[in-house]
Amino acid sequence: MNLENPNLIKACMFDMDGTITDKGMHYPSQEMADALTNLAQKMPIAICTGRQLESFESHGLNYLLKEIQPKKLERFLENLYLVAENGSIGYNFNTDLDRFQEFYRGQWPEEIIERNNFMKQLDEEVSEFGEVVYEAHRVVVVVRTFHGEDNDIDKIYNRSAEIESIVKSFLSEHWSNFEEFFHIGNAGIGVVVCPADSDKDRGIKEFGDILTKSRGYEFSKNYREILVIGDNPQIRGNDHYFLAGKYGIPFSVGDHVLNASPVKEKNGNRLLHSAGTLALIREILQ
Ligand SMILES: [Mg+2]
CATH class of the missing domain: 3.30.1360 (Gyrase A; domain 2)
Structure with a gap:
């Protein structure tokens, strides 16, 4: 087991490219689509990506929606959040309007350079x-x-x-x-x-806060009940702040680990990219 206590996890956050998809792949596998669907029946999930909303919809979401069994779709969408633009904008899915709506947005420092x-x-x-x-x-x-x-x-x-x-x-x-x-x-x-001030670490905090505000979730001070998975924790990697350990429980499925934990098989071998992500999701679903 990679997670000390899977029962303590209340929500999960995933980087997209190289984490739910494999290196160089544009879409998640059927296995990953099923795993994310089943996880979202149980708890809120957020995708935290450098992509903007439209790119997430065309590369990730539209594919996932085709694969989801109809009876699981409503719950999946209710529990789906998107933190886009590397932590700078958050969206929740509004099932009445059938689209994402923004719940926070960071600001470019125009006073430094336009x-x-x-x-x-x-x-x-x-x-x-x-x-x-x-x-x-x-x-x-x-x-x-x-x-x-x-x-x-x-x-x-x-x-x-x-x-x-x-x-x-x-x-x-x-x-x-x-x-x-x-x-x-x-x-x-x-x-x-x-x-x-609007990197992916902010995304974790905002995700926790909206779950508290809109749905009554309770988290510890640094949101240690949120599992956070990414593949680029190295300095100037786009998961560096995501997986720095300030918030959440960080795991790395990339080559570097730094402040995050690696995901391992029973025999001690590391599991990378979607294989590592699937292993952690399975531990929660068990
Ligand atoms: Mg990545």
Whole structure:
């Protein structure tokens, strides 16, 4: 068992790419869709991703909805939350309106640099390895990594690492203390710059707070009843703050572990990506 006491878990939060999907895959497996559906019959779940709402809907949710048994659908949607844009915006699913509605939104620090101006400057800097995504995100700035003709996932991850260091140099050239205003998150398929106070750790807190406010859930001070799973906990990984241990019980299903716990099989081997996530979900469902 990886979880000391699965009965204490009241809600779960998952990174999307590389955590509920496997590295380089755009959609969750049937097995993962079933596991998430069954988990959401029991407790609230949140997907916490660098993607914006529309990208989550087209890449994750629409696929999941096709796979869910009709009798489990209503409960699944009632218990589904989305923390998008790397922790900068939270949504709950309104089953009456049949759509997501926003419950919090962070703010880009316009007084430091105008967001549009920042996007233009950054786009030039990263042009060899990727491009800034205009008009899709509401708060964060995202650089999408070029996929190349061969779509080789390791090459894509390498380009993403190049972008990460370019963004870091760019920000530190302008502001030696840039981490007071901005966080850089490398998701492997893209790099996100988010307001420092609206990273994925804020997402955990806001998720806990909305469950308390709207549904009467009780949590300890640091939300230790929320299980948190991601795959990029390294410094400047986009789960670094998600899995830093400030809030929730963090597990890493990526190569790095840092402040999170690894997920292991009985024989001690590590379980990575969706295999690790499935193992933890099964421990809760047992
Ligand atoms: Mg990820």
